[in-house]
Amino acid sequence: xxxxxxxxxxxxxxxxxxxxxxxxxxxxxxxxxxxxxxxxxxxxxxxxxxxxxxxxxxxxxxxxxxxxxxxxxxxxxxxxxxxxxxxxxxxxxxxxxxxxxxxxxxxxxxxxxxxxxxxxxxxxxxxxxxxxxxxxxxxxxxxxxxxxxxxxxxxxxxxxxxxxxxxxxxxxxxxxxxxxxxxxxxxxxxxxxxxxxxxxxxxxxxxxxxxxxxxxxxxxxxxxxxxxxxxxxxxxxxxxxxxxxxxxxxxxxxxxxxxxxxxxxxxxxxxxxxxxxxxxxxxxxxxxxxxxxxxxxxxxxxxxxxxxxxxxxxxxxxxxxxxxxxxxxxxxxxxxxxxxxxx
Amino acid sequence: xxxxxxxxxxxxxxxxxxxxxxxxxxxxxxxxxxxxxxxxxxxxxxxxxxxxxxxxxxxxxxxxxxxxxxxxxxxxxxxxxxxxxxxxxxxxxxxxxxxxxxxxxxxxxxxxxxxxxxxxxxxxxxxxxxxxxxxxxxxxxxxxxxxxxxxxxxxxxxxxxxxxxxxxxxxxxxxxxxxxxxxxxxxxxxxxxxxxxxxxxxxxxxxxxxxxxxxxxxxxxxxxxxxxxxxxxxxxxxxxxxxxxxxxxxx
Numbered sequence: 297x298x299x300x301x302x303x304x305x306x307x308x309x310x311x312x313x314x315x316x317x318x319x320x321x322x323x324x325x326x327x328x329x330x331x332x333x334x335x336x337x338x339x340x341x342x343x344x345x346x347x348x349x350x351x352x353x354x355x356x357x358x359x360x361x362x363x364x365x366x367x368x369x370x371x372x373x374x375x376x377x378x379x380x381x382x383x384x385x386x387x388x389x390x391x392x393x394x395x396x397x398x399x400x401x402x403x404x405x406x407x408x409x410x411x412x413x414x415x416x417x418x419x420x421x422x423x424x425x426x427x428x429x430x431x432x433x434x435x436x437x438x439x440x441x442x443x444x445x446x447x448x449x450x451x452x453x454x455x456x457x458x459x460x461x462x463x464x465x466x467x468x469x470x471x472x473x474x475x476x477x478x479x480x481x482x483x484x485x486x487x488x489x490x491x492x493x494x495x496x497x498x499x500x501x502x503x504x505x506x507x508x509x510x511x512x513x514x515x516x517x518x519x520x521x522x523x524x525x526x527x528x529x530x531x532x533x534x535x536x537x538x539x540x541x542x543x544x545x546x547x548x549x550x551x552x553x554x555x556x557x558x559x560x561x562x563x564x565x566x567x568x569x570x571x572x573x574x575x576x577x578x579x580x581x582x583x584x585x586x587x588x589x590x591x592x593x594x595x596x597x598x599x600x601x602x603x604x605x606x607x608x609x610x611x612x613x614x615x616x617x618x619x620x621x622x623x624x625x626x627x628x629x630x631x632x633x634x635x636x637x638x639x
Numbered sequence: 640x641x642x643x644x645x646x647x648x649x650x651x652x653x654x655x656x657x658x659x660x661x662x663x664x665x666x667x668x669x670x671x672x673x674x675x676x677x678x679x680x681x682x683x684x685x686x687x688x689x690x691x692x693x694x695x696x697x698x699x700x701x702x703x704x705x706x707x708x709x710x711x712x713x714x715x716x717x718x719x720x721x722x723x724x725x726x727x728x729x730x731x732x733x734x735x736x737x738x739x740x741x742x743x744x745x746x747x748x749x750x751x752x753x754x755x756x757x758x759x760x761x762x763x764x765x766x767x768x769x770x771x772x773x774x775x776x777x778x779x780x781x782x783x784x785x786x787x788x789x790x791x792x793x794x795x796x797x798x799x800x801x802x803x804x805x806x807x808x809x810x811x812x813x814x815x816x817x818x819x820x821x822x823x824x825x826x827x828x829x830x831x832x833x834x835x836x837x838x839x840x841x842x843x844x845x846x847x848x849x850x851x852x853x854x855x856x857x858x859x860x861x862x863x864x865x866x867x868x869x870x871x872x873x874x875x876x877x878x879x880x881x882x883x884x885x886x887x888x889x890x
Binding site for chain 2: 522529531536
C-alpha cells in the first residue's frame with residue numbers, strides 16, 4: 297500500500313462514515329427517548345433510496361400506498377382506543393395518519409416526477425418516508441411503550457423483518473442507483489473526488505448542526521431531551537410519551553430517508569441493503585454507549601475507516617471485521633461504566 | 640371560596656389485590672390550602688398519584704367544573720393541574736432555566752407565548768433560581784431542588800398545585816421558607832393540596848385538613864380545629880410538643 301491508496305481508502309471511509317454517523321445519531325436518539333433499540337432504522341435508508349429510484353424511472357413508488365395503508369391502520373387503532381374510553385388526540389392523529397399520507401399520495405400522482413428536478417424528487421422522497429415514522433410508532437410501539445427493553449427489541453426485530461419482506465414485494469429484487477446531485481469530479485492529488493461525496497459530507501454535517509440546534513434551542517427539542525432524562529418528570533409537565541415517541545420516530549425516519557437519497561448515487565442499493573448500513577450505524581452508536589452523540593459520531597468515523605481499509609486488505613471479511621469491533625468495545629465499556637439494573 | 644376546584648368522591652385505588660385507598664372523599668375549595676396529613680403508608684402519595692392519573696382508580700373526580708372519568712396526565716396538566724412529586728422528578732442533566740421552561744410545555748403547545756413573563760415571576764418568587772439559571776439541576780442542593788420543582792410546576796400557571804411532602808429531607812430553615820412560599824401562593828389565587836408528614840407546619844399554613852390513615856379519611860375539618868383535636872395532638876403533634884418541652888428544660 298502506498299499513500300495514494302491510503303488516501304483513496306480514507307476518502308471512501310469518510311464518505312461512508314458521514315452516513316453511519318447520521319444513522320448512529322438517530323439510533324441514540326430513539327433509544328434515549330423511547331428505550332427502543334431501533335433495528336428497522338436501515339429499512340428507511342433502502343426505502344428512501346428505492347423510492348427515489350422509482351420516481352426517477354417515472355414509476356409510482358409503492359411506498360406511498362404503504363404509507364396510506366399504515367395511516368389507515370393507525371387511525372383504526374385510534375378509533376378503537378376512543379371507543380374504549382381513552383382520550384385520543386384527534387387533531388394530531390388526523391394530521392399524521394390521514395392528512396399527511398393523503399397529501400403525499402396526491403402529490404405523487406398529480407405531478408410529473410420523471411421530468412422534475414432531482415432535488416424536488418428528493419424532497420418528496422424524504423417527506424414520504426419521514427411520514428412513516430409516526431405511523432410505525434403508533435402501530436407497533438405505542439401499545440407496548442411501557443414494556444421492558446428486551447420486549448421492545450424483539451418487536452423491533454419483527455418490524456425489521458416485516459419491512460424487509462415488504463421491501464421485496466414493493467420494489468422487487470433488483471438493485472438501483474440514482475442520479476447524483478452533482479456530476480462533476482474533482483482531482484485532488486491522487487484522488488478523484490466525485491461531487492456527490494461533497495454532498496454526502498456537507499449534508500450530514502448540516503443535518504447534525506440542525507439537530508444540535510433543535511435539541512438545544514427549541515422547546516420541542518428540549519421536551520425530547522427531558523423525556524430521555526426523566527420520563528416521569530416529563531409526563532408531569534404534560535409531555536406525553538406518545539408525543540415524544542411520534543416525534544422521535546419522525547426524526548429517525550427523516551434521517552434514514554436523507555441517508556438513503558444521499559448514498560444511492562454512490563452505491564447500488566437493494567431492498568435489503570439498508571439493514572447492513574443501519575447495523576454499521578448501530579456499531580457506531582454502541583461505541584457511544586447508546587448515550588453519547590459525539591462519541592457515536594466519532595465511532596462512525598472509526599467504523600467507516602476500518603471498513604474501507606478492511607475491504608482493501610481482506611475484502612471478503614470486511615463486514616466481519618467491522619462487526620467484530622463490537623466485542624472489544626463492549627469489553628472496554630463493561631470495564632469503564634458501572635452497571636445499573638433496569639427497574 | 641364557594642367554588643370547589645377539586646372534589647374527589649369515593650376514590651378506590653388498588654395495587655393488584657391489595658386495596659390502598661378505600662373510598663376517600665376530599666374537596667379543595669378554590670383559593671384555599673388543603674392539607675392531607677397522616678402516617679407513612681397511609682396512602683397519601685397514592686391519593687395524589689390517582690388524582691393526577693398516574694395510577695388507575697375508581698371513583699368520581701370533578702376538576703375545575705368538569706367531571707374527569709378517566710384521569711389522563713397530559714389532559715389534566717393542560718386543564719391546570721400540577722403535581723410536585725415527592726421525588727421532585729427534575730431533569731437533572733438540563734439547566735435550571737430549561738427545567739423551568741419545560742414546565743410551560745403545555746401552555747406553549749396551546750399557543751401561549753407569554754412564557755418569559757411567567758419565568759420572571761418565578762424568578763421573583765425564588766431569586767436563588769435566577770442566580771443558578773445556567774447550572775445543571777442535578778448540582779442543586781436539596782432546598783434549591785424543591786424550589787425548582789415548585790417553580791417548574793408554577794410555570795404551567797396551574798389552578799391547582801398538589802405538593803407531595805415538600806418538606807421531606809430539608810433543613811428547618813428551608814422548610815420555613817418553603818411554607819412561607821406556599822402561603823404566598825395562596826395570596827396569588829393558586830389552590831393548593833398539600834400532603835405532609837410534618838403535620839404541625841402543614842396545619843399551620845392550611846385552611847382545611849384531612850387525616851388519612853390506612854387508606855381512609857378518619858378526621859376532617861378546619862385546620863385550626865384539627866390542630867386542637869386531642870387525637871391529632873396525641874398522634875401527630877404531641878411528640879414534637881414533648882420535644883419542645885425537653886428542649887426548653889435543657890435550655
